[in-house]
Amino acid sequence: MIELISDTGERREMTINMGPQHPSTHGVLRLELVLDGEIIKKVKPHIGYLHRCFEKYAEEVGDYAKVIPYTDRMDYVSAMNQEHGYVLALERMLELEVPERVEHIRVIVAEMQRIASHLLGIGAFGLDLGAFSPFLYLFTEREKILDIFEKISGARLLYNYMAVGGLMRDVHPEFKTDVAEFVKTFRPKIKELDDLLSYNRIFIKRTANVGVLPVEVALNYAASGPVLRGSGMKWDLRRNDPYSIYDRFEFDIPVGEGEMGTLGDCWDRYIVRVREMEQSLRIIEQALDSMPDEGDVMQAIPKRIRMKEGEVYVRTESPRGELGYFIASNNSASPHRVKARAPSFVHLCLLPAISKGSLIADMVAIVGSIDIVLGEVDR
Amino acid sequence: MKSTEEILEYLFETFPGTEFESLQGDVGPARIKVPAAMIKDVAKVLRDDDQLLFNTLMCLSGLHYPKEEEMGVAYHLHSTQLGHSLALNVRVSEQKPEVPSVESIWKTADWHEREAYDMFGIVFTGHPDLRRILCPYDWEGHPLRKDYVQQEFYRGVTTKE
Helix, strand or coil, rough: CCCEEEEEEEECCCCEEEECCCHCCEEEEEEEEEEEEEEEEEEECCCCCCCCCHHHHHHCCCCHHHHHHHHHCCCCCHHHHHHHHHHHHHHHHHHCCHHHHHHHHHHHHHHHHHHHHHHHHHHHHHCCCCCCHHHHHHHHHHHHHHHHHHHHHCCCCCCCCCCCCCECCCCCCEEEEEHHHHHHHHHHHHHHEEEEEEEHHHHHHHHHCCCCCCHHHHHHHHHHHHHHHHHCCCHHHHHCCCCCCHHHHCCCCCCCCCCCCCCCCCHHHHHHHHHHHHHHHHHHHHHHHCCCCCCCCCCCCCCCCCCCCCCEEEEEEECCCEEEEEEEEECCCCCCCCEEEEEHHHHHHHHHHHHHHCCCHHHHHHHHHHCCCHHHHHH | CCHHHHHHHHHHHHCCCCCCCCEECCCCCCCCEECCCHHHHHHHHHCCCCCCCCCCCEEEEEECCCCCCCCEEEEECCCCCCCEEEEEEEEEEECEEECCCCCCCCCCHHHHHHHHHHHHHHHHECCCCCCCCCCCCCCCCCCCCCCCCCCCEEEEEEECC
């Protein structure tokens, strides 16, 4: 016979902390959960544990170009995309013409970085849900990308590779063959990933119909990237607000279709990332074909940057979504204000909206599916 | 799809007597300066009007202009239906930096406004939960203000090397 603790049937709420040190918070994030049994009544994310005041640094470092290495450290798993967004913003302010070869190399490394970032995001997502082996297989592939990046920039994670108007150094002579080799070996691995994780029954059970995000809610919260596409909206800044030379390439925009459950659930957000990697490979192949073999990648780099007065907001498609840089200048050598609009920051803000009423175990799946990087949330 | 000039004209028609102003820097696109007290009403029209349909707030940033003794807020809007973008600016005095919150119009403003409050001390009236977001709750001062002086000790621990 089970003895009831409360025979009046009253419901008691309990508040617990998930994090700041919790393996599935992907960094230092504290979620204050108000629970009724194992049902989540309320979520309050607490952030700021990694706050380094990047924006203050940017104002005080005294040079627009010296900000670039700090952008690496925001989203440390997709540093190339962070740099790309920042240098594009400055180039648009300076109305700088960038050489063809530079544009091609940038697109290739940005797409490789997108794959590397998705591999980490997908791997960690599986890990959160108890699938250990996919993580290891994906990391092997990610390693190959980092090896190529190490050859071109000398670093494996934080590259400081892109410069305003150019690149810090030219790529090594075998760059094209290295990348082509990677594309060739990586393509079949996506199929393997599908067999191993995407259509795994346990994985589907844990992610389908969980954390459903309707598209209107997503737009009101300004969601972007795979989170918005997972809700079924065909929206990609590489297509909808083209920057660099993305308008020249053919690629599809995969969107969630509610294949395994409801449109906009965790599985939809996951599969968008998987299919996006294929499209990145297509872009890389086309860019490799049209990339000029000759050209000085440093010729357009200005010696000193002195910006006139004005404000711009330039956005790019980072692996996590819309990465925007708001830069206000005031006729001097350092910016008056830099704000990085980080996609993870915006997506974390909508976490309470999609996790209310779900089970506490599903919280792990929801956090994993929006793929946050806390370095970017806190900046 | 409307240009910033067309939107400005449209706003003059919709809000007769309001002092909108067009701002144009040496670099970057034109912006519209909106009187602080009007921002919420303007935002509502921008979101709901059939001609405008700005359904997403891409970015909201605080700014500090020490020379003018003013605080500013920059809003960047985009319409995914009509494909146009718009930048709005609001200026308020340093002494009384109060701006109506647009959190009820675009939910994403929630955290952006908390950040602007935390970093600049701009008070968003009508915000449901205006607390510090990046700094600890008992931190002193607002770090991104140009006149910010870092506190020497935080809970008895030195903050400087």
